[in-house]
Amino acid sequence: MSGVYRAPAFVFALLFYGVFLTTKAQTPTPSPAPTPCALRSNTSCAECLENVTCLWCTPTKQCMDYPVRNILPPSSVCPLNDARWGLCWVNFQILIITMPVVGGVIIIGLCVCCFCCCKCERIGNKREEVQVERQTRARNSRQKAKRTEMQLRHDEIRQKYGMAKDNPYARMNDH
Template sequence: MASLSMKPPHTLTMLFAAFVLIVSIASFGECQTPTAPPPPCSSYSSCDTCVPHAKCLWCFATNNCTDYPVTWLFPPASVCKLADARWGVCWLNFEALVITLGVLGGVIVLAIVSCCCYCCCCKSSHSRLDREDEQYARRREESRQRSEERKTDRKARHDEIRRKYGLMGDPDHPYSKFENE
């Protein structure tokens, strides 16, 4: 049977992938429509329309919307005082927002540090308890061995005394018949 193409199958796959890539790039360029730039922050006239935009900052002292100074973490006093600045929501001033986030961050860091310290202390106390249990078991085993040695020594002494006085259970001993009855 004759094949549809004289080229190896992996070459056809590569050509198909290249074709799909070229078509998708060409269609991507055609589908993009230029978007209008967002209006400047100064065009917003109220706090409710200004603060939803992350790049805008509302100042109650001057009642205007300004660009958030991205070069600074906190807006400088020349732009607006922290107590009068609103960013994100109108009901929370920037000063309270910064204090709240600082406290929450501190609490989270403190919780993480205390959890780490607790885990380290518990681990060391567990290892200490394990060491104490091991020492206790070793002492108990040594005590048991000493007890066995004493018992063996005592039995050897008693056997020696029995042999000395002839109480070992010899069958030709005159009293052995009384022990068996």
């Protein structure tokens, strides 16, 4: 019986020890300070955009800090068609046009999916209602047939023993 409890205890101890060692081994190391964007001017676009906070202006070959106070960089800093951020092959003008279009397509797609799901659910509910109604009608017709059959059987028994009712409103004592 003690062998049964040893295996889970050993596995638990092994897992605990492994977790303890991995958390201790993952001590954060200080990352080197990124070089300022201005020092990357007159280099390449790829080298400038290694730092996410940098903006590359193609005609002047300047690397500058992204103007975070503005959503888009003003044209006094760099024209939108020549400004690069994140990727060297995407300029802001294309980014401004494509992002709303892509967002709109995604939103319209989600709305269509929701509409189709709701419509399918309604169709499914209508089918269920029709099926339930059909089953109810079938059950009622079976009940009516059984009731009629029982009534005929009772009438036969009454006739057999001479208790047939000619007048359904007559009292039983009169016979």
